[in-house]
């Protein structure tokens with residue numbers, strides 16, 4: 564059986580997440596006969612070297628004896644070991660220019676690349692991801708930003724809590740004002756947002772009521788699928804058709820921006836999908852939203868006033884409603900945007916545990932045995948060459 568390594572993250576700013584926790588490694592070594600895991604030592608990983616050692620896992624600097632290298636973020640070229648199989652989020656499948664050099668290096672080094680993002684069930688639903696904790700952290704940060712803007716309540720930073728359980732304790736006694744929140748999306752991110760809505764005692768209301776009433780308590784409406792999109796000609800929504808022809812649909816969010824205080828965006832978006840609103844809408848006096856948590860986080864994407872990644876240490880900025888320029892947060896003439904690309908890193912231990920569970924449940928056994936169709940379809944490179952499913956990357960991979 565191929566030997567597994569958990570490699571040290573090398574990207575800057577450093578990421579603390581890891582694919583398997585010490586307890587999960589221990590469980591695998593016991594329950595998956597022949598499985599051996601070696602952890603490359605790291606000073607910044609959310610589980611310390613000591614924690615892995617206490618779980619009976621070998622920790623060392625040199626992992627060149629291993630066969631399958633599990634990481635999270637892009638592996639720096641200087642850290643790539645030739646002829647190995649790497650599994651990480653490569654961010655190459657959309658021909659991202661900032662990772663083209665990495666793609667070339669992996670080809671030169673004869674590497675087999677499996678990308679977590681490309682692991683999909685037959686119907687296209689992604690199998691593993693960090694979205695749930697992105698939704699948790701993003702929703703918290705959105706509410707926190709609204710509190711900072713209005714001075715009506717105060718929430719601390721997520722990363723200051725030891726873990727998710729400790730975070731939940733900080734909500735004790737929190738009483739939100741009578742705000743109206745729109746939550747969008749249907750995947751893991753949306754689930755994480757809804758979890759925070761429930762924990763903060765924000766009530767779920769129907770679309771019609773949200774659009775026509777004010778409430779004596781905080782409320783949210785959850786928009787997805789038919790609640791968010793309508794075919795321009797037929798007036799209907801069909802999930803499969805929408806996934807294949809999103810450009811034929813209108814977005815219904817426009818009806819909501821004059822009725823909501825906060826937008827929590829968790830949709831999956833590509834440039835051929837309609838945006839939630841256009842930038843000009845910010846000038847509209849009826850645009851009531853003052854805080855946007857764009858957890859989806861596509862720059863100038865579904866939320867056009869997402870002006871680019873903010874960072875965990877400074878997650879909120881303003882966007883002037885007339886000039887559309889970036890400003891300090893919490894100004895009267897601006898809308899606040901919270902859009903950070905690595906939100907789960909505010910709760911790295913919980914996010915890693917959640918990720919590892921999915922990895923074990925759906926992928927790892929088959930990966931170390933003979934592989935399967937799902938893994939095949941997520942294999943971008945085999946021994947340095949593009950696989951059939953990723954031939955469309957050939958111009959990007961050419962060098």
Ligand SMILES: NC(=O)c1ccc[n+]([C@@H]2O[C@H](COP(=O)([O-])OP(=O)(O)OC[C@H]3O[C@@H](n4cnc5c(N)ncnc54)[C@H](O)[C@@H]3O)[C@@H](O)[C@H]2O)c1
Nearest residue numbers: 689694697749750751752830831858859860903904905906
């Ligand atoms: N800011 C962050 O730190 C962070 C972290 C994780 C995810 N994200 C982003 O949030 C967004 C949502 O992520 P998620 O984890 O909820 O995703 P997910 O894979 O769990 O769910 C995606 C949902 O979108 C739907 N969908 C609509 N059109 C689709 C299409 N054309 N192809 C595939 N699915 C389509 C799917 O049916 C599914 O319900 C993604 O853009 C993701 O990159 C951001």
